[in-house]
Amino acid sequence: MSGTKKETGFSFTIDGIEVTAYAGQTIMEAADDAGIYIPRLCDHEGLRHQGSCRVCTVKAGGRSVSACTQPAAPGQAVENETPHLNKMRRDLVEMLFHEGNHLCPICEASGNCELQAMAYRLDMTEATKFPYLEPCRALDASHPDIALDTNRCISCGRCIRASQDVDGKGVFGYVGRGIHRRVAVNGENLADTDAAVTDNAISAEVCPVGCIIRKRVGFVTPIGEREFDKGLIGHDIEEKRK
Amino acid sequence: MDNGQQAGNGVSKTACSVTPVPDGAVADICERFGNDKHRMLDILREVQDRFQCIAPATMDQIAEETGLTRIEVEGVASFYSFLSLQPKGRITIRLCDDIVDRYAGLEAVTAAFEDALGIKIGETSADGAVSLEYTPCIGMCDQAPAAMVNDIVLTNLTAQSAREVAEAIIAGKRPEDLVSDRFATLSPHDRAVRMVDNNIRHAGAVLLGPVPEDAGLSKAVSITSSQIISMIEESGLRGCGGAGFTTGRKWRFAAAERTERSFVICNADEGEPGTFKDRVLLTERPHLLIEGMTIAARAVGAKEGILYLRGEYVYLRELLEQVLEERRRRGLLGKAILGTKRFDFDIRIQMGAGAYICGEEGALISSCEGLPGEPKTRPPFPVNRGYLGYPTVVNNVETFCHAARILDQGAKWFHDIGTEGSHGTKLFSVCGDCLNPGIYELPYGHSVWELLEMVGGQDAAAVQVGGPSGAMIARDSFHRKLTFDDLATGGAIIVFNGQRNILEIVDYYMSFFVHESCGYCTPCRVGNVFLQKAIEKFRKGLANPEDIDYLKDLSGTIIETSRCGLGMTSPNPVLSTLANFPLVYSAMTQPSKDGIRATFDIQSAIDGARKIAKRRSYIFDRDFTQ
Ligand code: SF4
Ligand code: SF4
Ligand code: SF4
Ligand code: FES
Numbered sequence: 001m002s003g004t005k006k007e008t009g010f011s012f013t014i015d016g017i018e019v020t021a022y023a024g025q026t027i028m029e030a031a032d033d034a035g036i037y038i039p040r041l042c043d044h045e046g047l048r049h050q051g052s053c054r055v056c057t058v059k060a061g062g063r064s065v066s067a068c069t070q071p072a073a074p075g076q077a078v079e080n081e082t083p084h085l086n087k088m089r090r091d092l093v094e095m096l097f098h099e100g101n102h103l104c105p106i107c108e109a110s111g112n113c114e115l116q117a118m119a120y121r122l123d124m125t126e127a128t129k130f131p132y133l134e135p136c137r138a139l140d141a142s143h144p145d146i147a148l149d150t151n152r153c154i155s156c157g158r159c160i161r162a163s164q165d166v167d168g169k170g171v172f173g174y175v176g177r178g179i180h181r182r183v184a185v186n187g188e189n190l191a192d193t194d195a196a197v198t199d200n201a202i203s204a205e206v207c208p209v210g211c212i213i214r215k216r217v218g219f220v221t222p223i224g225e226r227e228f229d230k231g232l233i234g235h236d237i238e239e240k241r242k
Numbered sequence: 243m244d245n246g247q248q249a250g251n252g253v254s255k256t257a258c259s260v261t262p263v264p265d266g267a268v269a270d271i272c273e274r275f276g277n278d279k280h281r282m283l284d285i286l287r288e289v290q291d292r293f294q295c296i297a298p299a300t301m302d303q304i305a306e307e308t309g310l311t312r313i314e315v316e317g318v319a320s321f322y323s324f325l326s327l328q329p330k331g332r333i334t335i336r337l338c339d340d341i342v343d344r345y346a347g348l349e350a351v352t353a354a355f356e357d358a359l360g361i362k363i364g365e366t367s368a369d370g371a372v373s374l375e376y377t378p379c380i381g382m383c384d385q386a387p388a389a390m391v392n393d394i395v396l397t398n399l400t401a402q403s404a405r406e407v408a409e410a411i412i413a414g415k416r417p418e419d420l421v422s423d424r425f426a427t428l429s430p431h432d433r434a435v436r437m438v439d440n441n442i443r444h445a446g447a448v449l450l451g452p453v454p455e456d457a458g459l460s461k462a463v464s465i466t467s468s469q470i471i472s473m474i475e476e477s478g479l480r481g482c483g484g485a486g487f488t489t490g491r492k493w494r495f496a497a498a499e500r501t502e503r504s505f506v507i508c509n510a511d512e513g514e515p516g517t518f519k520d521r522v523l524l525t526e527r528p529h530l531l532i533e534g535m536t537i538a539a540r541a542v543g544a545k546e547g548i549l550y551l552r553g554e555y556v557y558l559r560e561l562l563e564q565v566l567e568e569r570r571r572r573g574l575l576g577k578a579i580l581g582t583k584r585f586d587f588d589i590r591i592q593m594g595a596g597a598y599i600c601g602e603e604g605a606l607i608s609s610c611e612g613l614p615g616e617p618k619t620r621p622p623f624p625v626n627r628g629y630l631g632y633p634t635v636v637n638n639v640e641t642f643c644h645a646a647r648i649l650d651q652g653a654k655w656f657h658d659i660g661t662e663g664s665h666g667t668k669l670f671s672v673c674g675d676c677l678n679p680g681i682y683e684l685p686y687g688h689s690v691w692e693l694l695e696m697v698g699g700q701d702a703a704a705v706q707v708g709g710p711s712g713a714m715i716a717r718d719s720f721h722r723k724l725t726f727d728d729l730a731t732g733g734a735i736i737v738f739n740g741q742r743n744i745l746e747i748v749d750y751y752m753s754f755f756v757h758e759s760c761g762y763c764t765p766c767r768v769g770n771v772f773l774q775k776a777i778e779k780f781r782k783g784l785a786n787p788e789d790i791d792y793l794k795d796l797s798g799t800i801i802e803t804s805r806c807g808l809g810m811t812s813p814n815p816v817l818s819t820l821a822n823f824p825l826v827y828s829a830m831t832q833p834s835k836d837g838i839r840a841t842f843d844i845q846s847a848i849d850g851a852r853k854i855a856k857r858r859s860y861i862f863d864r865d866f867t868q
Contacts, residue, residue: 051619052763054803064802069619091799095768129792131775133768155767173313174761175320177597177614179771181761186313188298 010074014058015081021072028056028067031080035241037234038080039089039121041096041114041208042156043068048165050157053096055089055118064088090122098130099179101151102209108218109210111226115154116209117233137182142191146202147213153183154209163201171195183211263293263300272307279308280630282318282612286325287553287595294370295329321614321760323377323596324553331366331373333411335359336390339376340515341750342673342736346386347400354401358408372411378598378754379515380554383673383736384441384680391417393556395437430561431525437557440522441680444696446667447659448647449523449640450683453530456574458649462537463582467497470541474645476653478665483509483601483638484708484732485807489645492635495625496542499633504544506535506587507629507636509606511552513598514709515754516734519669520639522681524551524558527643528565532589534642536579537649538635539587547589548629550606553596562591598758602806603636605760616760617806640669640733660686664725672697674706674737690729691720699737704744704823709734710751711811713818714744744819744826749777751815759808766809769800773816784843785831793820 008023014036021030026049031038042053051069058067059079067080079085096115104110140148155174160183163171171193175184187193197214200206204214223229271288275281285304289296301315308315319325337343337352355374356362366373382388385397389407394417396407407420418425421436428436445451462470475490496504508531512520523531535547551559566589569575579585597615599605604618607629618624628634637645644666648656656666664686670693673679677698684693694702706714707724708731715722715729722729738747752774761767773796779785797813804810820827848859 049619051805054764054805057803066805071621088799088803091769091796092764092803095764095772098772099764099768130772133771155761155764170311170313173311173317174614175313175316176761177321177599178756178759178761179767181767184313184316186311 010072012072012074012076012078014078019072025072026068027058027060027065027070027072027078030072031067032237035238036080037237038067039118039234040068041093041118041154042158044158044162044206044208046166047158047161050161053092053154053156055092057085057088057092059085086122089118090124093118093122093124094128094130096154097124098128098132100133100135100153107152107210108213109152111223111229112204112221113210113228114208114233117228120228121232121234133179140185140190142189143193143195144191145197145215146190146195147215148185148190149211149213150183151211152209153211155181155183156208157183158206158208159183159201159212162203162206163195163199166200169194169199169201171199171201263289263297263303267292268300268303269307272304277307277309278612279310279314280610280612282308282310282315283322283595283609284593284612286315286319286322287593290325290330294326294332294334296325296327297329298327317614318612321597322553322594325595329366329370331371333371333392333417334373334375334390335407335411336375336377336380337363338378338380338382338386338388338390340379340383340386341747342379342383342516343386343388344750345674345742348387350401351387351389351399351404354404355408358405359412377554377596378757379513381512381518381521381552382438383516383518384671385439386673390554391420393559394418394421395557396420397438430564434525434558434561438521438525439680440526442522442526442683443672443678443680444682444684446683446685448656448667448683449527449530449643449669450681453527453647454650455529456533458646459533459536459574459580461649462540463580463585467541467543470537470649471497473648473653474541477648477656478653478663479641479644479648479656480664480726481638482640482644482668482732483512484514484711484730486726486730489637489641492625492637493538493541495623496544496633496635499626501632503546503630504542504633505629505635506538506542506544506547507606507610507634508535508547508549508589508642509601509603509636509638510555511550511594511601511606512639512732513552513554513601513758514711514732514734515751516671516673516706516709516736517732518671518673519681519733521555521558522671523639523643523669524555524562528562529569530643530646531639532565532569532575534637534644534646535589536575536587537645538637538642540579540585542633542635544635545586545588547587548592548610549589550592550594550600550610552600553594556593559591559593566591597760598754599760599806599808602808604806606636607634614760616762617808638732661723661725663727668724668731669733670724670731670735671733672699672735672737675699675702675739675742676737684724686725687723689721689723690715690735693724693735694720694737697735697737701739702737703740704738704742704747706734706736706738706747707731709736710754710815711807713814714747714822715818716822719822744823745777745781745830748815748819749774749781752777752812755808755812759812763803763805763809765800765803766805766812769796769804770809770812772796773800773813777816780827780830783830783832785827787828787831787833789831790820790827793817 009020019034028038038056040056042050049068051066056067137150160172163169185193296319305312305315387399388397471493479489480486577586592610594600600609600615602617605615609615624634659666667683667685670682707729755770759766
């Protein structure tokens with residue numbers, strides 16, 4: 001953020017805890033700095049904010065807003081960890097599970113998957129009530145080093161922003177609208193683009209699920225030692241407070 | 243809609259099989275729009291109009307000319323309903339598939355077209371001559387069933403007239419010949435009123451009565467910008483698109499921004515099913531509208547304006563171009579308007595391409611910028627950072643017209659009409675089961691019942707106020723008032739008599755929202771599909787009593803977590819009918835029998851396996867002969 005932090009800092013509260021923010025910071029950025037985790041899927045450190053998954057919905061001044069895009073405001077009272085908000089978030093995560101095809105036990109992202117981890121964190125422990133949309137999208141294995149299984153895509157757009165802004169390439173983009181809105185590639189298929197396995201957009205951190213797959217490295221980390229086998233999603237942020 | 247994934251705004255990677263656009267043609271089109279990526283929608287509309295398809299090779303070329311990537315071009319091309327990645331016929335017939343059209347005989351009209359053309363809805367004839375498809379409300383509900391044949395509008399269709407239209411097209415008639423043999427010699431206004439009736443049933447004092455020419459603008463140049471804004475504030479004028487934000491405040495915010503450029507945009511994208519008031523103003527009061535925009539430009543210091551016209555109203559484009567041209571000639575647009583130094587303002591028309599969401603302020607701005615019609619993140623608000631990042635005032639057609647009249651007649655005059663908190667008059671577009679569908683200009687404050695008496699809709703059993711995103715009310719609420727504080731409405735009043743099936747209407751409206759969601763955010767993109775599927779279950783009689791809670795619960799999540807007004811209101815058809823017609827729902831629910839939930843359709847659940855295994859279930863297959 002610009003400016004000298006000390007001069008522009010102000011405070012507000014998240015679930016009653018006083019937090020400092022600087023002009024231009026979003027609620028989520030300020031929360032992260034203070035060691036308070038707000039659940040998220042489409043937002044990712046180092047990428048532009050998109051505000052589309054809505055999992056980060058918080059109440060600020062009585063209104064529900066996405067914490068990743070809403071600027072922090074002095075004196076504001078923000079609600080984050082409430083049963084009501086977590087229920088909303090669980091609904092959203094369930095929607096994403098039902099929109100695509102998610103068979104975690106046979107997915108190579110299992111244990112490293114943010115969607116799955118978010119389901120654990122939000123207590124999605126029972127069968128859900130939503131209908132399954134069971135899409136049938138083609139697997140794109142045209143590229144020598146990368147495969148795309150968009151049946152697991154949650155339309156978070158992190159790959160799009162990473163490719164555009166970090167790699168300066170624009171390999172990915174959205175097409176269509178409504179329930180048909182999809183992530184697609186800049187050409188007939190992935191081999192037709194200038195995607196490289198070394199791209200930031202292809203790296204393990206960018207795609208939160210098992211949609212962008214690096215060939216020949218599947219199951220490199222054994223199950224049991226994967227990121228979310230060790231702790232709930234968000235624990236790294238929360239540890240800052242301890 | 244099958245599994246929520248297949249139907250609708252088709253996005254497929256299948257290549258366009260026709261020969262792509264000839265060499266040079268794409269470059270020419272792009273050049274006409276200055277190879278400007280912000281004019282992408284115009285470029286793509288032009289390609290679609292001339293070559294009936296936006297083929298992959300064409301997208302590559304457009305990308306090259308405009309400095310974008312192919313996927314960015316495809317993102318726009320695949321977003322709008324009127325653009326197509328698959329080849330369409332040289333003539334596309336779009337039948338308006340609104341619930342009102344359905345009740346007015348759409349089925350018979352569709353059958354007549356299908357029969358005479360030899361193709362089904364959604365198909366293109368083998369010789370590439372004609373495509374037939376459905377499209378959501380085209381703003382002609384007072385003269386349904388209606389259709390668009392390329393840019394031409396046909397109204398009050400019957401099976402008979404549909405057949406004649408189809409035969410004329412097969413015989414090689416051009417769409418405009420369907421309106422008049424002398425089409426070329428008619429004035430743009432004559433053309434418009436030959437296609438579409440205005441149906442002005444009641445003219446009020448503000449908009450549809452006698453209106454002096456440019457009296458408001460003359461006043462505006464004689465006072466300061468801040469005096470103009472004060473007048474608008476004092477009049478109590480609020481946005482007439484539905485949200486009702488105070489117009490004067492909006493202008494004041496924009497005027498306070500210090501920048502080298504700012505914009506005034508007219509939102510002429512009325513897409514709310516059942517609304518057609520702007521259509522009438524655009525036809526009968528185009529000068530008043532441009533006058534209002536010009537006044538706004540003076541108030542906020544904008545030099546550039548955009549009139550965003552929904553794709554469905556393309557038949558009004560020439561008329562509006564003519565008005566703009568005439569006003570430029572008369573010194574009412576352009577440099578030094580009315581001889582006033584440093585008062586320069588001009589307007590371009592931006593055509594939409596079939597997307598309801600573009601009525602949302604941010605989505606409309608995105609669309610003007612040549613992007614997919616996705617709402618913008620707020621804050622920043624358009625008055626601070628809008629079109630191309632500059633301060634932008636977006637108002638609806640009716641709002642600008644009101645503003646021009648307020649400048650002429652004074653703030654008090656306007657403030658005194660209507661009720662406390664809802665000042666002035668409002669145009670109501672009334673359609674459905676009533677004797678006199680059309681436009682009524684009334685002061686705010688009438689009850690629904692009073693309006694029903696005026697329109698000959700006394701046997702109404704349900705009234706949809708404000709279109710699908712508004713509220714469906716029952717007879718016990720007809721005393722309620724049409725004001726911002728009680729029943730707020732952008733103007734749509736759809737009357738349904740006792741013969742109509744409430745759940746069918748709700749199902750239709752939910753399909754509409756599923757079709758029109760931009761897809762940006764999870765709750766609206768996915769949640770509305772679930773909501774529509776749940777309503778289907780009710781209609782089939784497969785719902786449990788608990789499913790009523792499910793409807794409420796899911797609606798609550800969609801409303802609370804959606805990113806823009808579409809998702810924040812899309813569950814309204816469900817919620818308002820649950821509240822006002824509870825018996826309709828409870829009549830369609832039944833408790834579980836035999837330990838199997840009624841919602842669970844075992845037959846369809848096992849059908850796939852049954853077919854693969856070529857065996858049957860002895861427990862569940864009742865008919866062993868199948
Ligand atoms: S992507 Fe994540 S949620 Fe989906 S199947 Fe794989 S592990 Fe499960
Ligand atoms: S491919 Fe991965 S990163 Fe890209 S939108 Fe889908 S889920 Fe997000
Ligand atoms: S609510 Fe979300 S998906 Fe729906 S139209 Fe608005 S931004 Fe698009
Ligand atoms: S993380 Fe904020 S909307 Fe996705």
